[in-house]
């Protein structure tokens with residue numbers, strides 16, 4: 001039996017690769033830099049399956065080079081780099097990896113909140129630089145207990161963050177496009193966007209990037225926040241106007257920002273945001289634990305394999321064209 005031609009952008013765990021070997025002929029681009037378009041387009045000519053990565057824009061322009069493609073899978077829950085409509089028009093199902101990454105991403109999100117509130121990384125710098133002495137003056141942090149955390153985009157990860165916040169004695173409010181049906185169960189209260197901005201001590205962004213959410217946090221929004229507010233973004237950098245965030249931090253319109261996602265990504269050490277002392281940035285590691293990345297990798301392989309065999313993808317975004 002002939003094998004399926006597959007293009008893989010990025011690294012797969014050995015356990016995921018094993019699922020594909022035997023049935024697939026695989027071309028892999030696992031370098032950190034973006035694959036050059038001419039090479040990608042050449043590889044896609046006879047590809048039946050594609051494992052994409054966040055730095056690849058999957059749209060009609062790319063799909064036009066992939067006449068035999070019958071499935072796309074990606075090791076992420078976010079799919080803002082994928083034009084789903086274009087895939088659907090070509091009856092190509094797209095599989096992502098929701099659920100398996102929820103707890104790990106919630107840990108990192110809450111970790112950013114806690115680390116910035118309690119100055120953990122500054123404390124470590126202090127110790128490393130030999131500044132720890134009796135009476136030394138590392139700035140105080142702030143309490144979590146009794147404070148209000150406002151979640152923008154309360155979905156699977158948001159709900160997991162609620163549990164962590166409640167365990168620290170925090171009150172949780174949230175804003176989505178509409179109220180959820182499980183507020184009684186989660187103990188979080190639905191509020192308008194304005195209320196979220198003005199009343200939160202900690203604002204946590206966990207919504208997907210879309211036309212609606214792009215630059216949703218700009219100059220006007222930061223001005224409405226408390227001057228003591230901590231702003232945490234673990235979703236996508238482009239939900240925030242980076243220039244506006246920079247000015248809000250410099251002008252002390254807000255107290256602090258903790259970011260796992262930025263524009264650009266990677267953010268370079270010469271970026272103006274990096275020079276500020278009231279910022280903590282991690283390199284998009286929300287889901288980056290061994291266990292979680294392995295599960296994501298395996299689910300990606302399962303989605304791909306199902307599509308190649310014209311079977312239903314376990315996790316499919318455009319269900320209307322799922323097999």
Ligand SMILES: NC(=O)C1=CN([C@@H]2O[C@H](COP(=O)(O)OP(=O)(O)OC[C@H]3O[C@@H](n4cnc5c(N)ncnc54)[C@H](O)[C@@H]3O)[C@@H](O)[C@H]2O)C=CC1
Pocket residue numbers: 077078079098099101105152153154155156157158175176177206207208209210212213234235236260261284285286287288
């Ligand atoms: N930093 C990292 O490594 C990671 C980042 N992410 C990001 O987190 C996002 C959320 O992931 P999940 O919680 O699994 O997704 P989800 O789909 O379960 O939750 C997203 C929530 O945002 C809400 N939402 C959508 N549009 C909105 C809008 N315009 N205004 C307000 N709320 C809106 C939805 O109603 C939903 O409740 C992903 O889309 C991804 O971009 C996810 C995993 C890891």
Ligand SMILES: O=C(O)C(=O)CO
Pocket residue numbers: 075076077078079101286287
């Ligand atoms: O899953 C996602 O959307 C990420 O950002 C990486 O896990």
